[in-house]
Amino acid sequence: xxxxxxxxxxxxxxxxxxxxxxxxxxxxxxxxxxxxxxxxxxxxxxxxxxxxxxxxxxxxxxxxxxxxxxxxxxxxxxxxxxxxxxxxxxxxxxxxxxxxxxxxxxxxxxxxxxxxxxxxxxxxxxxxxxxxxxxxxxxxxxxxxxxxxxxxxxxxxxxxxxxxxxxxxxxxxxxxxxxxxxxxxxxxxxxxxxxxxxxxxxxxxxxxxxxxxxxxxxxxxxxxxxxxxxxxxxxxxxxxxxxxxxxxxxxxxxxxxxx
Numbered sequence: 001x002x003x004x005x006x007x008x009x010x011x012x013x014x015x016x017x018x019x020x021x022x023x024x025x026x027x028x029x030x031x032x033x034x035x036x037x038x039x040x041x042x043x044x045x046x047x048x049x050x051x052x053x054x055x056x057x058x059x060x061x062x063x064x065x066x067x068x069x070x071x072x073x074x075x076x077x078x079x080x081x082x083x084x085x086x087x088x089x090x091x092x093x094x095x096x097x098x099x100x101x102x103x104x105x106x107x108x109x110x111x112x113x114x115x116x117x118x119x120x121x122x123x124x125x126x127x128x129x130x131x132x133x134x135x136x137x138x139x140x141x142x143x144x145x146x147x148x149x150x151x152x153x154x155x156x157x158x159x160x161x162x163x164x165x166x167x168x169x170x171x172x173x174x175x176x177x178x179x180x181x182x183x184x185x186x187x188x189x190x191x192x193x194x195x196x197x198x199x200x201x202x203x204x205x206x207x208x209x210x211x212x213x214x215x216x217x218x219x220x221x222x223x224x225x226x227x228x229x230x231x232x233x234x235x236x237x238x239x240x241x242x243x244x245x246x247x248x249x250x251x252x253x254x255x256x257x258x259x
Contacts, residue, residue: 031062032083040084041125041205042212047132058082058091066124068141069107071156077102079124079141090141103153104139105131109160112136117162117228119193119204122176126166126204133208133221135228143172143179154185164228166195168203193227 034055038045056065058080068077077099080091093099105127112118119130119137130137138156140146146153157163165180167173181190201207204224211220 032064032081033062034064037064042209043128043132068102068104071106071109073107101141101145104141105137108136109156113159117164118160119164121166129205129208135224143176146179150183154183161189162191163189164191164193166193166204199223
C-alpha cells in the first residue's frame with residue numbers, strides 16, 4: 001500500500017495502477033410536489049388547484065400532474081412535472097393512452113379573441129403566471145412538439161389579430177421566435193415582446209418572481225401590459241394621421257375565474 005500526496009491509500013490494481021476512490025455526487029432531491037412548485041413560481045396553491053393541477057406519482061416518486069383542457073375545458077392531454085430544474089423535468093403520458101398533445105390553455109382562447117391579443121410562451125408556468133395577472137396566454141409544450149404539430153395548432157389561433165412572443169435572451173428564445181415566424185398562417189400577426197432586453201430578466205417567470213419578492217406585482221402587470229399595448233398598436237395598423245385610441249388591456253372578466 002502507498003499513499004499519494006493527498007493522503008489517499010492507493011491499493012495496487014491488477015494492472016499495477018492505483019484505484020481511483022469513488023466520490024459521491026450531490027443532486028436535486030428526487031420528487032416534486034405542488035407545494036414546492038407553488039413556492040418556486042410564487043403562485044398560490046389554491047390558484048394552481050383551480051387549474052386541476054395536483055400531486056401525483058411518476059415512477060414511484062412524487063410529481064405533479066398538469067392537465068391540458070380543450071376549448072370547452074375538458075381534459076384531453078396531460079404532462080407530469082418531475083422537478084424544478086433537474087432533467088428530465090417533464091414526462092408525457094404513456095403512448096399506450098393514444099393521447100395527442102395540444103397547446104396549454106385552449107380554454108382561454110375565446111377570451112383572447114375578444115381581447116384581440118394572445119401571448120405565446122413555452123411550457124406551463126408562464127401561462128399560469130399571466131393568467132393569474134388577467135393576461136391571456138397559451139403555452140407550447142416544447143419546440144419539438146410545435147415542429148411536429150405547429151401547422152395543425154396554428155388553426156387554434158385564427159381570429160386573434162396580435163400574437164405576442166416574449167423572446168428570451170438566449171439561443172432557445174430566438175429558435176422559438178423563428179419557428180413560430182415560419183409557421184404558415186402566423187406571419188403578419190407575430191410581434192416580439194422584448195421582456196428580457198427591457199427588464200434584464202430571462203423570461204416572464206423570472207420577472208414575476210422578482211416582482212413578487214419585491215412586492216411589486218402592479219409593476220409587473222404594467223410592464224407586460226405596456227408591451228402588449230405596443231404590439232397591439234402596430235397590429236391594428238391605424239390609418240395615417242389618426243390618433244391611436246387608448247386600448248383597455250384588462251379583461252372585464254377575470255381570467256382567474258375563467259380558468
